[in-house]
Amino acid sequence: MNEQRQTLWEFMQQQSDKLVEQTIQHIGLTFISLFIAVLIGLPLGIFITRKKQFSGAILGIAGVLQTIPSIALLGFMIPVLGIGAKPAIAALLLYALLPIIRNTYTGIEGVDAAVKEAAVAMGMNKWQVLFKVELPLAMPVIFAGIRTATVITVGVATLASYIAAGGLGEFIFGGISLNNTNMILAGAIPAALLAILFDFLLSRLQKLNIKKLKTATATLPLLLILLSSFYFLPSAYGSKLKAGFTPEFMGRQDGNLGLQSKYGLKIRTLVINDAVMYKAAYEKQLDVISGYSTDGRLKAYNLVVLDDNKHIFPPYYAAPVIRENSLKKFAGLEKILNLLAGKINDSTMTALNYKTDYLHQSPEKVAKDFLVSVNLWKPARNGNAGVVRIGSKIFGEQYILANMYSMLIKGNSDYDVVTKTGLGGTKICFDALTDDAIDFYPEYTGTGLLAILQPSSKVIDSLTGNKDATYNYVQSGFQKKYNIKWLKPIGFNNAYALMMREKQAKDLKIKTISDLKRYLESK
Amino acid sequence: MIKIEHLSKHFGKVKAVDDISFEVKEHENLILLGTSGCGKTTTLKMINRLIEPTHGKIFIDDKNFFEQSPEILRRGIGYVLQNNGLFPHYTVAENITIVPQLLKWDKKRTEKRVAELLEKLHLSTDYLNVYPNELSGGQQQRIGLARALVADPAVLLMDEPFGALDNVTRSKIHAEFLALDELKRKTIIMVTHDVQEAFELGDRICLMDKGKIVQDDTPTGLLFNPKNDFVRGFLKEQRLQLEFKAVKLYDVWKWLPPQPPKGGAFDLSTDISFWTSLEQFKFNRSDDINIYHKDNKEVRSASFEQLMSAFYQFKKHQSHE
Secondary structure: OHHHHOOHHHHHHHOHHHHHHHHHHHHHHHHHHHHHHHHHHHHHHHHHHHOHHHHHHHHHHHHHHHHOOHHHHHHHHHHHHOOOHHHHHHHHHHHHHHHHHHHHHHHHHOOOHHHHHHHHHOOOOHHHHHHHHHHHHHHHHHHHHHHHHHHHHHHHHHHHHHEOOOOOHHHHHHHHHOOOHHHHHHHHHHHHHHHHHHHHHHHHHHHOOHHHHHHHHHHHHHHHHHHHHHHHOHHHOOOOOEEEEOHHHHHOOOOHHHHHHHHOOOOEEEEEOHHHHHHHHHOOOOOEEEEEOOOOHHHHOOEEEOEOOOOOOOOOEEEEEEEHHHHHHOOOHHHHHHHHOOOOOHHHHHHHHHHHHOOOOOHHHHHHHHHHHOOOOOOOOOOOOOEEEEEOOOOHHHHHHHHHHHHHHHHHOOOEEEEEOOOOOHHHHHHHHHOOOOOEEEEEHHHHHHHHHOOOHHHHHHHOOOHHHHHHHHHHHHHHHHOEEEOOOOOOEOOEEEEEEHHHHHHOOOOEHHHHHHHHHOO | OEEEEEEEEEEOOEEEEEEEEEEEOOOOEEEEEOOOOOOHHHHHHHHOOOOOOOEEEEEEOOEEHHHOOHHHHHHOEEEEOOOOOOOOOOOHHHHHOHHHHHOOOOHHHHHHHHHHHHHHOOOOHHHHHOOHHHOOHHHHHHHHHHHHHOOOOOEEEEEOOOOOOOHHHHHHHHHHHHHOHHHHOOEEEEEEOOHHHHHHHOOEEEEEEOOEEEEEEOHHHHHHOOOOHHHHHHOOOOHHHHHHHHOEHHHHHHHOOOOOOOOOOEEEEOOOEHHHHHHHHHHHOOOEEEEEOOOOOOEEEEEHHHHHHHHHHHHHHHHHO
């Protein structure tokens, strides 16, 4: 909470190392892409002035590339080029291509025909005409194209952090995930300043007179290469394993900050979007990732959770939270809901999630199959003693749980059930409960603690890692504050976790986070 | 010197140049004259292979010129364009030395040649380091000419070289053009649509229409022995002025009374045009001029009336032929 109140300036000072690193990465990323885009775009632009029949097709393709949303383009790159700098550079250069090709083409086409004719008539060969006449005269227009491309690239490069290529996007998207305005600004302001600065410098270059332009043309490639090399500076240090964490995990005390302070873990870390993180681990682009312990992708990609032996990740045990009024209204409901208590452990929940997320089975089928397997399923009695309203958040695990509770209530009582699934986030779901729009929904202890009760950090520290203490704290807190009861935990813990590929973890004999640290420090 | 045989250029179905043949002798000044679209510029551009002919042969000094690479060929042919085609990103000096650079002349030779040319063209060396857009149209055209002449090519091709200039500048440059020794040693083919210019500068004129040569003749030949109505019609306007310009004093000599030279009168030689001799009366305000015959070294004096009478007798004689 203290971080929210510090000024932007304090934040930037505190994070100056990272800020410098990200800025350098950002400049590097921009200029590598730009450099390659010039290497490709310039010859291509020249080519279509020679073979006009291709100009429509090539300008058309470059134009279509420009219209693909940047995130989608980055997404397309992952299967081909993996994650990190390669796909980011590829995507950025595709964006930079159009203005460079088009301006090269327009620039050369715009050279006075009489001048070109004179050059040929004096006995210049086609290369001499190109390098001595056409390119120098088209240079202002080509520069304008490079200038446009630079501004586009500086902007789009912020998205590179989605696929672990670094840059100022790390702050911007981390800040959005963590609702930290200072962090967003610390990324956005330097990015905007870079765009303005480069645009200004190139505009100066463009306005130089013809004589100075000759030197400028010679120095531009050198400058591009120099700035490109920036990108490789920060990645010069490394470690045996590569980690990929979400922007949110990077900035949380119960995330990367805790890993550093409590475990002293030093690992080469990339920031990556969680949608591509699991796949990247599977494809050996990353070795260690931050995930959720019951995510179905664990099973889909053969990943194992490392034991959090120092308990930095707060427990996120799932249990139904129910209005006291509803318990009074529906006699026997508590007993029915507690039928599930202790029945589902982490690996069971992971397997169930795997079935819905990857095998695309319906949550009903998965819920019924499970209840049948543990002998809890009974046919619905179709009674009409009242209607119980079940809520759920908007992801697979919650749908499965809501279906299980629905079947248990219908099979063991005369109550009927309506489910209100897909209640956006924690806040929407919890507000629905306190407003008496639903009777209960499955919640996690960690969320109850950090998102709803929000006690002081002292209290959080005292509870850290202790499953029962956390449960007891939220139990009594909810009772006092909201008159809502936590029933018995279902058994699994859907917490933050570090995970690795099963085979690699086995080969390296890494079972806990401390093992990981030991391995990284060994020579 | 230059021989063109059955030259044609077809653009699709359009015959821009349709089976033409002509010859240009050494040091001759041939004018390709005609309206827009008659094929005169296409013909000129085929001679340095800016346009490749569809059919036909071109010989320069009896060498079939399709056997050389076009670049090497072009470095030996001067070329002057209507809009000068100077490189805007090159200084005047750099523009003039393009061909020597291509021919890899050493620096001393280039510098010497540039200085020599500038003097002949009455251009100050102050211009060497300025860019073309800082010069007037007439100066730009002179630089264009210098650029074409710098490597001393035997052949000079000129595509409406003075077309973009105003009348005053143009007549000034015409005078310089005729006076320039450098050009007297060249074989020149010049394209123009300006009849006056053709008659002032040309030794011979090919009048073209619809891709064909209608008449290939001397200026007086065109005027007094037109092949058909097209030629007659083409020269109808300003005919008297054209005649004055085409006829040389040499042509009217035999109708001048054999009077000895008078003191105080101005000396003119027989190879100047009748037009120029008339101008002398105006400029010098004298009653008589002395005319010097180049071949038999005889000098005759003539008054304005005597000259005019000789001119009309010449004309009368021509139309009877």
